[in-house]
Amino acid sequence: MNIKKLSLEQKLEIERIEYLEILLKDFNAILAGGTAYEFFKGTKIKKHLNSHPTTDIDLYFKSNLDYEEAVRFLSTVVERDNNPRYYQPGSFLSRTTLEKSVTGLCHNFNYNGIKYQLVGCLFGIPKDIIASFDFKNLEVCYYYNTNEKSYQCMYSENAKDTITLDIRHTRSPFLMHRIYKYLNYRGFKTISEASKKHITDWLIKASSGYYYENTDGCPSVYVDLVDNYFIRQILPDRDIISDDDLVYLIGKIKEKEYEIHDY
Numbered sequence: 001m002n003i004k005k006l007s008l009e010q011k012l013e014i015e016r017i018e019y020l021e022i023l024l025k026d027f028n029a030i031l032a033g034g035t036a037y038e039f040f041k042g043t044k045i046k047k048h049l050n051s052h053p054t055t056d057i058d059l060y061f062k063s064n065l066d067y068e069e070a071v072r073f074l075s076t077v078v079e080r081d082n083n084p085r086y087y088q089p090g091s092f093l094s095r096t097t098l099e100k101s102v103t104g105l106c107h108n109f110n111y112n113g114i115k116y117q118l119v120g121c122l123f124g125i126p127k128d129i130i131a132s133f134d135f136k137n138l139e140v141c142y143y144y145n146t147n148e149k150s151y152q153c154m155y156s157e158n159a160k161d162t163i164t165l166d167i168r169h170t171r172s173p174f175l176m177h178r179i180y181k182y183l184n185y186r187g188f189k190t191i192s193e194a195s196k197k198h199i200t201d202w203l204i205k206a207s208s209g210y211y212y213e214n215t216d217g218c219p220s221v222y223v224d225l226v227d228n229y230f231i232r233q234i235l236p237d238r239d240i241i242s243d244d245d246l247v248y249l250i251g252k253i254k255e256k257e258y259e260i261h262d263y
Contacts, residue, residue: 001127006142006151013045014142014151018111019077023059024144024151027070029118030126032133032141033058034186040140040159049114052185056108056115060122060129060141067120074098074109074118081111103218121217126154134175135182136166162187167195170202173211173221179240180230190239199240203248226252 006014014031015021023029031039035057038048049055061067081096097110105121122132130139139156158166165179165188172178175198182188191199205211206225215221226249234240235249 001139001154001156004153004155006153010039011151017045017057018114019074019109019116020057022073023070023116024142025146027073028062028066028143029059029070030061030129030141030143031057032060032126032130033138036141037138037159037186039142040153040155041162046114056117058117058119060119060124062125063123064120067118067123070118071098071107071120074107077111078109102222105217130154130156134168134170134172134178136168137161137188163189164192165190165195166192167198170198170205171214171216173206173215173218173225175202176206176225176234177228177230180234183234196240196242200242200245200248203241203245207248207252227254 014024020031024031035045035048035055039045045057049057059070061070075098078096078098095110095112097108099108100106101108101117105119107118107120109116109118122129124132126141126143130141133139136156136158138159140153140159141155142151142153144150145152165182167175167179179191183190203226205214211225212221231249231253235253
């Protein structure tokens, strides 16, 4: 892994985003995932957040204690900002929220339109966090080094590839959802040759019901993993799902039937 200090411009950008500096400095948060990747590419964080309604700032933590303390701190922020003494109904402060994610593994914090996701199911040092991601391209993160009193960026050479998505593992039930997102909204064009074996492995697991027992930490799998919009959109691309892989989808995707009447 490579480590570099942030430029003054990058440092100021982090400190201009409400609560990001506090979470990085006071609660040992680690900025990683899609937003960190875009920041590494040179995209402004707020510009990225405005690019799609589902984008957020993913924050990981070194320990469960750091995570819980961050959640408690943000709870006080929500309580304060939603206190009638401090805002009038309809003001921007009324949009400050903190709630558990759909999976129950994270907390979502929304402050004046800036969305954070605090990850509560994966803890560790920055190197271990980014080395666990399903896509090798996401091996980049930002954190505050308390010893050197400076922000630092940790990254691997994999993070420099912005065209070819390189899959590391198939632990997540939602891998195909994520592939669709990164091919359609993150600028990637295709997957690596080595990734194709992971596609086959995922299709075998998904079609056999493996992920309903092995949820990768999620309380449950709440959608049909095979018969859904994302798979249907990816199916025509033979560089992702090969003809040989189609055998695992037989009988799994149900098409609508139509009757034709002549008038």
